[in-house]
Amino acid sequence: MATTEGTGTDRWREERYEATPERQGELFSTISGVENEPLYTEDNVEPGELGFPGAYPFTRGVYPSMYRGRLWTMRQFAGFGTAAETNARFRYLLEHGQTGLSTAFDMPTLMGYDSDHPRSLGEVGREGVAIDSLDDMLTLFDGIPLGEVSTSMTINSPAAMLLAFYACVGERQGVPVAALRGTVQTDILKEYIAQKEWIFPPEPSMRLVVDMIEWCAREMPLMHPVSISGYHIREAGSTAAQELAFTLADGFAYVEACLERGLDVDDFAPRLSFFFNAHLDFFEEIAKYRAARRIWATRMKEKYGAKNPRSWLMRFHTQTAGVSLTAQQPEVNLIRTAIEALAAVLGGTQSLHTNSFDEALALPTEHAVRLALRTQQVIAHETGVVNTIDPLGGSFYVEHMTNELERQAYEYFERIEKLGGVIPAIEENFFQREIAEASFRYQHEVEQQQRVVVGVNRYKLEDEPPIEILKIDPALERKQVERVQAIRARRDSAAVDAALARLREDAAHEGRNLMEPIMEASRAFVTMGEMCDALREVWGVWRETPVF
């Protein structure tokens, strides 16, 4: 690097920059606390390593033509109440130009409880849609031809059951399972690290993930069986570098688990996908996506010996940062979301969810969701940012930040390795502590006015006008409880017992892929909660030692 004393940059800094005082009060570091120089020049970046879009190591984008070939998929996450309400919201979004579906499940579904379980009380359909059995799944996709849409499902511990329900809906619509497209989140590691919706201990959970990857590679080759997610890690309070590092470490852990099973890396790696946050620190976010692509490609090729170039590609979905939304002056969230979405696009995302402005208060109204979708449409069609690939590539600052985040990620990989890998690090609360530390630091900076949050610690309104929010009718819970009880009453109970017995038996034996017994149980209208209970009996449940 050309950093010798007395470079033009140094002289500029001494003679000109330092001649005027800096503003006091607010920090100049990124929102994650990465220090920023006042200026970046060629002194900060190695020359000649930019590469090209669609070429290894893909820093500038996974596809040669990027958005000139195809825009990103506009995929708004939706789900509330019962399957019928969410089906109506899906149809609404498709009518307004959305190009893919994305399903939010309620807390009981995420935790593997049926709607009539005592622990589900008050939570049914609140934060997502309640799905108890194939019967609900049939309602959820009623009138939506599964051969023509791709569907993303945000489900982790019970991912195998929901994937099976989806496959069964396909079967009933006459769509071959091999033609179904979409993504199942299935990323259990980030649940232990950040989102905390888990059921089983890590080892059997990993087995279930590998079962899904193996089964999809054979039966459902257009499905992404895992979406390795940094989104929730960031929402839990991590820095950008932690989001990057922990997500990729999780990704490598899945790769290693599959290799241990004896799978060929090129048979499954092309279907692994990723999911990142788009936070407010504009350039840091763009650099994060660029670094992520480069690290993934490098490791997949160099460390895991992937030969198929498709195995090197990190394709990812992005969601704007829920945590950046404020309950105060909520319309301002439209602006935050637009800026975050722009970072995701300039960072080369393959699909995008933009949050609705009212989401710090409740689930979004139709009006708010439409504005969120329109935000993406404006970026795609009015701003011109899609016309040139990686337009910020070569920016001294963005290239420097890309290198810096990459460096910090490798540092974390070493620390995780020293702890024995991702699962031992989870058991030692390593990630949880790192995240708690970062979120506490940020909160402190906000409270000290070192970071300004418009409408929260500066530019406040005396009287906030009330806004209309979506209310979930409490009667929906009762309706859903009746639905699941009705299905239990009318199904063939001998078939249910047999399917559950087989599931228990196979779960108790290492080396048996559980997807087939789960498919069989789904066809027999065994509920998701019953399947999870059967596995709880065999595997036990996970408990975290709480730290703060």
Place this chain on the structure above:
Amino acid sequence: MAGKIRVVVAKPGLDGHDRGAKIIARALRDAGMEVIYTGLHQTPEQIVETAIQEDADAVGISILSGAHMTLVPRIVDLLRENEADDVLVLVGGTVPADDADELKSKHGVAAVFGPGATTTDIVDFLKGAVAA
């Protein structure tokens, strides 16, 4: 008021969002209080049991799942049934304004802290309310 203020920070229901709970727990500890964090996925029964066992002055319930109108009144009722209604109940999270009013007026919740509340607000409130 002799001795440290004792606070149970609790996450009821199936909600896994623990960012706020952990920040509050740490801020209360830094402010000199004795803090017991229950961890995630607690039933109202478990929370009340912890509050009684720990002889808590206050229970801070962090909830972002929308189930507050079911779970919070249940915790308040259980405290009363166990003759522990001197324990202050505070709620933090995404609670719409009219729900917050109802929790305070009908269920005896001492305070509801929404998004944007500072840790200092919460510390000051607790110090004032427990001393009183």
